[in-house]
Amino acid sequence: MACEHRDSHERHYLPAHNGLIAPHPACRECGYIKNISPDKAKKLGYFANVLAEMKNYRGEKLLSDAQIRLILKELEKVEGFDDDYFMTFTTQKAAFIKAVRKYSSLSPSFVKSFLSS
Numbered sequence: 001m002a003c004e005h006r007d008s009h010e011r012h013y014l015p016a017h018n019g020l021i022a023p024h025p026a027c028r029e030c031g032y033i034k035n036i037s038p039d040k041a042k043k044l045g046y047f048a049n050v051l052a053e054m055k056n057y058r059g060e061k062l063l064s065d066a067q068i069r070l071i072l073k074e075l076e077k078v079e080g081f082d083d084d085y086f087m088t089f090t091t092q093k094a095a096f097i098k099a100v101r102k103y104s105s106l107s108p109s110f111v112k113s114f115l116s117s
């Protein structure tokens with residue numbers, strides 16, 4: 001069962017992504033320290049929207065509904081995909097490109113062009 005994560009009030013002073021010490025909240029439930037870098041994970045809905053955009057790309061149907069369902073299922077299988085405490089957008093992008101490539105012949109750079117940087 002995945003933890004919903006709720007920020008604790010106390011802060012842990014740890015190095016952040018830029019190497020500087022910064023106050024990090026931890027989860028009150030599981031104790032996990034939150035990723036506070038700007039490389040913030042997005043919700044699954046963001047990737048569902050990206051897939052919808054790819055589906056109707058310039059009047060061309062690049063993905064079918066069945067492919068989209070399979071790709072989203074694949075992302076749901078990635079442990080903690082939606083978990084913004086430890087997942088980063090960079091990791092999500094890699095998993096997304098891999099999943100799209102598994103069920104379509106779209107090139108990685110083309111898929112990447114749909115994702116914000």
Ligand SMILES: [Zn+2]
Pocket residue numbers: 003004005006027028029030031032
């Ligand atoms: Zn938690």
